[in-house]
Amino acid sequence: MKIILFDIDGTLVKAGGAGARALNFAVHAMTGHKNACDKVQLQGATDKANFENAYKAGGGRKPTKGELEELTQKYVDRLPLEVLASVKAKKYLKVKGVEKFLARLSGREGVMLGLGTGNLRDGAFIKLEPSGLLKHFAFGGYGCDSHHRSEVLQKAVQRAAKLAKASIRPGDVYVIGDTHRDVEAAKEAGYHSGVVLDGFGDPELVMRSNPELMAKDFSAIKPWLIWLGLEKDPRGVRRGTYICPDSPIEHAHYGRTGMDLRDIDLGIKKLREIKRKTAGK
Numbered sequence: 001m002k003i004i005l006f007d008i009d010g011t012l013v014k015a016g017g018a019g020a021r022a023l024n025f026a027v028h029a030m031t032g033h034k035n036a037c038d039k040v041q042l043q044g045a046t047d048k049a050n051f052e053n054a055y056k057a058g059g060g061r062k063p064t065k066g067e068l069e070e071l072t073q074k075y076v077d078r079l080p081l082e083v084l085a086s087v088k089a090k091k092y093l094k095v096k097g098v099e100k101f102l103a104r105l106s107g108r109e110g111v112m113l114g115l116g117t118g119n120l121r122d123g124a125f126i127k128l129e130p131s132g133l134l135k136h137f138a139f140g141g142y143g144c145d146s147h148h149r150s151e152v153l154q155k156a157v158q159r160a161a162k163l164a165k166a167s168i169r170p171g172d173v174y175v176i177g178d179t180h181r182d183v184e185a186a187k188e189a190g191y192h193s194g195v196v197l198d199g200f201g202d203p204e205l206v207m208r209s210n211p212e213l214m215a216k217d218f219s220a221i222k223p224w225l226i227w228l229g230l231e232k233d234p235r236g237v238r239r240g241t242y243i244c245p246d247s248p249i250e251h252a253h254y255g256r257t258g259m260d261l262r263d264i265d266l267g268i269k270k271l272r273e274i275k276r277k278t279a280g281k
């Protein structure tokens, strides 16, 4: 059984800032401070952590448990309106190719699709509602499960195991996100990690977090299917090498799918050319 967990913001949809606006509204209502979210890095963190940080940015101190509950309620109450505003302004977008990709995976034997998101459960459903993608997901791990993303993912896998009435090996779990935090959380839990670069992640941080697969979006499904082990890699699994551009060290690169080997070969030729030129040979 393969478990595929999807992050929401920047991976499935972009809600046009609806979450930040709803949180700003809630913090403003409670502390009188506007735009508290401007001071908080929301992407890739759990809602729980974001709510605390936004309240702190607005109120100047950590919220009490009661205040956090009130803030959460205000956020959830406001979110549908903000999502609708994004839809109306045509700022609510699905990540390219995601619909087809999910349709391709859905109902496939031996595959279960779930959510692995920092959003609260209610928030997740509200944000996904206009996309029509909710029908693909039978379970999930949410921001209300834990502050820590890796625990959110583990919770999703526990729920999948319960549904499937089977134990699930970490090596059969694939996490798809858009930030380095998704990758780090996946690695921490011992799961596979893939990233869409067209989301909200910082490309440099994503690169450094070293996911197994990076792709702009889901417009080309094949690399994703190969990574998931659902299709055969036409070139086979091989090991390639590349030369680090600004050092004399030749690094080993373990091409998991082998699909990037041609690029690596071309890269090596180019870099050797540049090195030869710089050395004046």
Ligand SMILES: [Mg+2]
Residues within 6 Å of the ligand: 007, 008, 009, 010, 011, 043, 044, 177, 178, 179, 199, 200
């Ligand atoms: Mg995200």
